[in-house]
Amino acid sequence: MKIHNFNAGPSILPKEVVKKSAQSVIDFNQSGLSLLEISHRSIDFIEIIERTTMLVKRIMNLNEDYAVLFLQGGATLQFSMVPYNLMNKEASYLDTGFWSFNAIKEAEKFGKVKILFSGKKKNYTYISRNYHIPNNSDYFHCTSNNTIVGTQMKEFPKTSIPIICDMSSDIFSRKLDFCKFSLIYASAQKNVSSAGMTIVVIKKNILGKIKKNIPSYMDYKIHIQNNSILNTPNVFSIYTSMLTLEWIEKKGGLSFLEKENQYKAKLLYNEIDRNILFENKIQKKDRSNMNVIFFLKEKKLKKEFDKIWKNKNIIGLNGHRFLGGYRASIYNALPLKSIQFLIQIMKDFEKSYR
Structure with a gap:
C-alpha cells in the first residue's frame, strides 16, 4: 500500500x-x-x-x-x-x-x-x-x-x-x-x-x-x-x-535538491492559488519550500475534504494544532508523485464542489 x-x-x-x-x-x-x-x-x-x-x-x-x-x-x-x-x-x-x-x-x-x-x-x-x-x-x-x-x-x-x-x-x-x-x-x-x-x-x-x-x-x-x-x-x-x-x-548534492524542492513547491503553490477552494496567506516572496500551509476558504467543507485525503492513504496533512488548516511538509525525501497525487485530489475536490 x-x-x-x-x-x-x-x-x-x-x-x-x-x-x-x-x-x-x-x-x-x-x-x-x-x-x-x-x-x-x-x-x-x-x-x-x-x-x-x-x-x-x-x-x-x-x-x-x-x-x-x-x-x-x-x-x-x-x-x-x-x-x-x-x-x-x-x-x-x-x-x-x-x-x-x-x-x-x-x-x-x-x-x-x-x-x-x-x-x-x-x-x-x-x-x-x-x-x-x-x-x-x-x-x-x-x-x-x-x-x-x-x-x-x-x-x-x-x-x-x-x-x-x-x-x-x-x-x-x-x-x-x-x-x-x-x-x-x-x-x-x-x-x-x-x-x-x-x-x-x-x-x-x-x-x-x-x-x-x-x-x-x-x-x-x-x-x-x-x-x-x-x-x-x-x-x-x-x-x-x-x-x-x-x-x-x-x-547530486544540494544544487540538485534545491531545484527539485523548488519545483515541487511551485507545483503545489500554483494549485493552491488556482483552486477556488483553497488559499495560502503567506506573502509569496516568503513562502517556504519545505512546509506548504493552506486553508479551505469555507470551513464547512473540512469534514468532507478530510475524509477524502485520509481515505487516499495520505497522512500528516493536518495543520499544526496552534494554526489549523493544512500543512504539506515536502522535504527532500518526499517524491514528486506524492505532490502530484495531492494536487489531483485537490482538483477533484474542486470539481465535485462545483
Whole structure:
C-alpha cells in the first residue's frame, strides 16, 4: 500500500536509508550484533561518526575552522546552549515564528535580547528584510524556515557579528554559503535522520569569549574535545544521518535538491492559488519550500475534504494544532508523485464542489 507521508517531523526518510538502517538493527556489518548493541566507543562507531562529520563538511563546503557535533535535546536545548556559550550582555534576534519566539524566551534568561523584527502582529505571514543589526550585539540569531507558519528566509544579512541559525526544517534542502554562519543547529527528524539527534555546526573561534562557568554538557568546547561522545550519543540516529548524507550526495548534492524542492513547491503553490477552494496567506516572496500551509476558504467543507485525503492513504496533512488548516511538509525525501497525487485530489475536490 502506497502511503503519501506529509508529516512535519518526524517525517519521511529515503527508502534506501530506511532499509539499510533497518538491516543494521538486525545485523550491523555482518558482525552478529545489532547497531543498537554496539559500543559508542567501538571502532565501528568511531568510523560512523568520523564519516558523518566528513560528509557534513563536504556537503556544506566547510573547512577545518568548523566543528560538527551530534548532540541530543533537539533544537530546544540549543535555544539555551547558544546564549549560554555566546552571550555576554546582548544578542539580536528575529521573531519569525513559533520556534524563534521560543528561542527568544530562552535567551532572555541569559541577558538582553534585542528583537529586530517580529511578525507576530501579522500572524507571521511575512519576514521583513528592513532591519538593522547592531554591531555591539554578541550575535545575531534567525530561524531559516518556520515549520508551523510556512515562511522561509530566502536571503541572509551581511554583518560583522556571528550569525546563528536554526535550520531544523530546511538544512540540506538548498545550496547556501554556509561559511556566512558561525553556528548552525538543526534537529534531525526532517531532512537528515531519525528523531533524537541534533546537528550543530560551529566555527570554533567564536567560543571561549565569555566569562561564565558553563556546565559541561552545555559547553560546546567540551563536546568538541570529546568528539560528541561526552555522554552516550544516539548511535542509531547518527548512523541514519550518515546514510542520508550519502543519499544526498548520490542524488547530486544540494544544487540538485534545491531545484527539485523548488519545483515541487511551485507545483503545489500554483494549485493552491488556482483552486477556488483553497488559499495560502503567506506573502509569496516568503513562502517556504519545505512546509506548504493552506486553508479551505469555507470551513464547512473540512469534514468532507478530510475524509477524502485520509481515505487516499495520505497522512500528516493536518495543520499544526496552534494554526489549523493544512500543512504539506515536502522535504527532500518526499517524491514528486506524492505532490502530484495531492494536487489531483485537490482538483477533484474542486470539481465535485462545483
